[in-house]
Amino acid sequence: MKKKTLPVEFIFQLFALIISIIIVHAFYVSVVRPNAAQVIEEQAEAAAADPDYVRARSTWVLIKDLEQESCFILMFWALAIMGYKTVSILNERKLLDINLVPVAEGMRILPEDTREFARQVEALPEENRQMLLPRALLNALHRFGSTRNIQDVSTSTHTICESEAEKLESELSMIRYITWAIPSIGFIGTVRGIGEALAQADKAVHGDIAGVTLSLGIAFNSTFIALLISIFLMFLVHQLQLLEDNLVFDSENYCDDKLIRHMKAD
Secondary structure (H helix, E strand, O other): OHHHHHHHHHHHHHHHHHHHHHHHHHHHHHHHHHHHHHHHHHHHHHHHHOOOOOOOOOHHHHOOOHHHHHHHHHHHHHHHHHHHHHHHHHHHHHHHHOOOOOOOOOOOEOHHHHHHHHHHHHOOOHHHHOOHHHHHHHHHHHHHHHHOOHHHHHHHHHHHHHHHHHHHHHHOHHHHHHHHHHHHHHHHHHHHHHHHHHHOHHHHHOOOOHHHHHHHHHHHHHHHHHHHHHHHHHHHHHHHHHHHHHHHHHHHHHHHHHOHHHEOOO
């Protein structure tokens, strides 16, 4: 199943990146940069006419540069990946509301009964059988049928859930990389802006500070936007990880409550 699942997720991520680039770049070309250019021109005219004019901060100017555009592309890409993983987790959580192993209260499961209960779990659709809960239940039933040791079943179930938690944790590495890359891109904008400002220092010495001011605006605006996006994404990453941890914890409790506590060795 892994051979089927991994390419699907990879293709989704690739298309999500391409779509994010297209949409964000189209919005910047058609809306953001024309409006930013208009605001800058109007403010320059107002400043030339009135020496006491104070330039108001404009959202269009704040987000107009290439670094901010890159940050928004990465943000929407990360949101798409997190949305994909959230939907997968919610689909797995639906199985927790289903009695996959119908055992009446007070009933005991003997090693000889495991094959019949396993057939009921195996009757699930292929997509559902590859989820954590059915895999943990099938492993517990097969282990109990072969070893007749309840402690071994409990340990094996815990190991499967622990491995799943580690796998889910590793799958968050791409999102964490994106949340790390966004502030880095912001700092690149800071370095670029400061470098451009220093290159125009001779003009500032002669009284023309417009170019230096614009370049310093690039430096600070890029970092500001990047840090805001990074804070927002880190909060969502924390919520997604909490959702994954709860899935693993609840699945292990489900196995203990619905199956393992009913087992009785010979």
